[in-house]
Amino acid sequence: MELRQIRYFLQIAETSSFSEASRQLCISQSTVSQQIKQLEDELGAELFIRDSHSVKLSDYGIQFFPYAKNIVEDVQSGIARIKDVSGLSVGTINIGATYTFCPLLGKTIEDFMKEHPGISINLTCSSMEELMKMLEDGELDTVLSYRPSRMFDNIESHILFNSNLCVIARHGHPLSGKGIVRLMDIEKYPVALPSRGLQARNEFDRLLFGQNYRFDVRLEVNDLNMLLDLVRRTELITFLSAATVKDKPEFCTIEIDHSETEMVGSYHLLKGQYIKVATRAFLKSLVENNAFMISMDALTA
Structure with a gap:
């Protein structure tokens, strides 16, 4: 028939x-x-x-x-x-983001919802391993994170931007006037760290591997909003990607005098998977909102 x-x-x-x-x-x-x-x-x-x-x-x-x-x-x-x-009048996007990456998404989500009110966004914040599994299982359309520590066979990764792990402090902190510091210079200041398993913490631990630094760690937090709020209110410092506080004028970033601080922002797609029109539009909006440098090949193919 x-x-x-x-x-x-x-x-x-x-x-x-x-x-x-x-x-x-x-x-x-x-x-x-x-x-x-x-x-x-x-x-x-x-x-x-x-x-x-x-x-x-x-x-x-x-x-x-x-x-x-x-x-x-x-x-x-x-x-x-x-x-x-x-025409982006209807649709759903299922996005995964690591805890460390989530603070970069607020403005993009706000603007995207205003421009495309018919598109629903399901945002899942979780660990890299859990998000990659969800992507492989078809539960997510894309994952946003810093570059993972290992490659995934069925997943292709594309660079969004380059950033660096740095010291984050409030304006007025004794370190706020410094452009660059050595790790040994930070030992005397109280520190609040992202919890183990978060990408910024993984990078921090990697820098310290095999070293004998003794930091005054007062607190470990798995919620970056709370972590930043505590840094803003107190003399605590923390270690995050510089991109995390790019649009937060109440914080200052201090470069770490180390050659291995690079953190590469990336988006990840399942190999061979159809990329939804709405997903492409969201990723482009993320790029435009944050003035990131990006190769758009995967989005326009």
Whole structure:
């Protein structure tokens, strides 16, 4: 059974005429008759009662008519929805972000919702390992994070921006006037660290591996908003990507005198996976909002 056959059936039913239906459909009457015959053969029932003067629905045709009409209407609705998705009028994006990356998303999400009110965003904040598993299982459309410590076979990663692990302090802190500090110079200041497993903490631990520094760690927090609030209110310092506080004027960043502080912001996609129109638009909005440098090849392919 073909959709065109159903359309021909409906046109004949509405016009009560094979000739008028063919005229309105802009095809030959013989083609219409042939297609209706094939439809009737497939259904095993005559849909029309034909005589020399008129055409009307048979009992079978009367029963088939509402279902045929619903089929065509549903297809038309589906086509309209596809156009809406393409035009970003409707849709859903499932985004995963590591805890360390989440603070970068607020402005982008706010602006994206204003520009595309029909698009729903499901944001999951979790660990890198959990997010990558969800991406592989098809539960997420993309994952946003800093560069993972290991590669994932089924996942391709693309650079969003380059940043560095640095010291974060409030303005007015004794370190706030310094452009660069050595790790040994930080030992005398109270520190609040991101909890173990967070990407910024992983980078911090990697810097200290094999070293004998003794930091005055007062607190470990797995919520970056709380961590930053404490740094803003107290003499605590912390270690995060400079990008985390790029738009937060109440904080200052102090470069760490070390050659291995790079943190690369990335987005991750399942290899071979179709990238939703809305996902592409969100990633582009993220780039535009944060003035990041990016290769857009994966988004425009």
